[in-house]
Amino acid sequence: MRKLLQLNSSLFQGGGQSSQLGDAYVERWLQDNPQGQVNRRDLAAEPVPHLNLARFQAFTTPEPERTPEQREVAAYSDRLIAELQEADVIVLGIPMYNFSVPSTLSSYFDHVARAGITFRYTPEGPEGLLANKKAVVFITRGGIYGEDHAQSAYVRQFLGFIGIQDVEIIHAEGLAVGEESKQQALDSAREQIAKVA
Template sequence: MSTITPNSSPTLLQINTSLFADKGNSSVLAENIVAAWRKKHPTGQVVVRDLGSSPVAHLDAARVIALNTPAADRSAEQAAIVAESDALIAELKAADTVVLGLPMYNFGVPSQLKAYLDHLARAGVTFRYTANGPEGLIGDRHLIVAAARGGIHLGLPSDSQTAFVKTFFNFIGIHNIEFVYVEGLAYSAEHKTKAFELAQAEIEKLAA
């Protein structure tokens, strides 16, 4: 298991995707992970992107066309669309560690997260196809996923999130991925408290 290791002046990108902003269970779990990271890196920088309160536009035909139009041929509107995607990619590349708050909505990832990921997947920019198959171009970094679920899904067919997140980030070149789960949050207040206690123990192991 990877650990949260010291660095002189690292950057952490915290991505919250809950509809309830910092009050969402996944955001609270992510913040606990970030707090442990801050103790290890007191001079580090934390950049927060809240996709719940400031969502990225979902793909439509105009955006797909803009992202696939050569730079010299783009209209001003298309250039602005590509600039949005470029900024998201640059933000991710600048981070040494990424903490992703991931709630489960109807057995899947939030649509806000899917829209964000759609702007990261850029042929020739974040991945390319070679004779040996796809190659990620982002460069590896530590991704910690703070997954919060009302029910219990880990290891069951209903957990579509874990495989999806691994597949996507592996595809663009991020392989150092770890998950911290809190599950059964809707069962009872006692179950929720216990789930967060167990998760905190996992976070402390990461920070050890």
């Protein structure tokens, strides 16, 4: 049975445009995978805590030496990672906030980038350990910045860092420019869903 993990990061939760585009993809995916299993995580509704020194030390402390508090922190991260490990397809809904990804998504990334678990260092450089997965990313923006913007590059680089090389990014831009621009961008994104689903 194929599994899909949907990650939403819009402040508007299910009402956000990036979330709705992700929902449209998931609906199409389920048509093609009627026995498929979908796991959804809304990072606005249930934000991942900001990474601080105590949480980082919980990750780097050997398991037998962890305090009860550190074990709880590590177990939380382990659950997030397990969702990624089990998924065949990861769908991310990402609006642009202040030229980057929402802070909740950045915190999520901080909790799933774990040396020895999702990546490892080698003499040739870091190697991602989450191979053979596909990511479909919906990036929505009020303005028009282009597909080569640093936000898109960051998302692609992070996913590649943990081993996810098959990444499809669909942009919907100009959503705040005007109603016509918004509708054209959303219609174009939905047309692309049919091609990549």
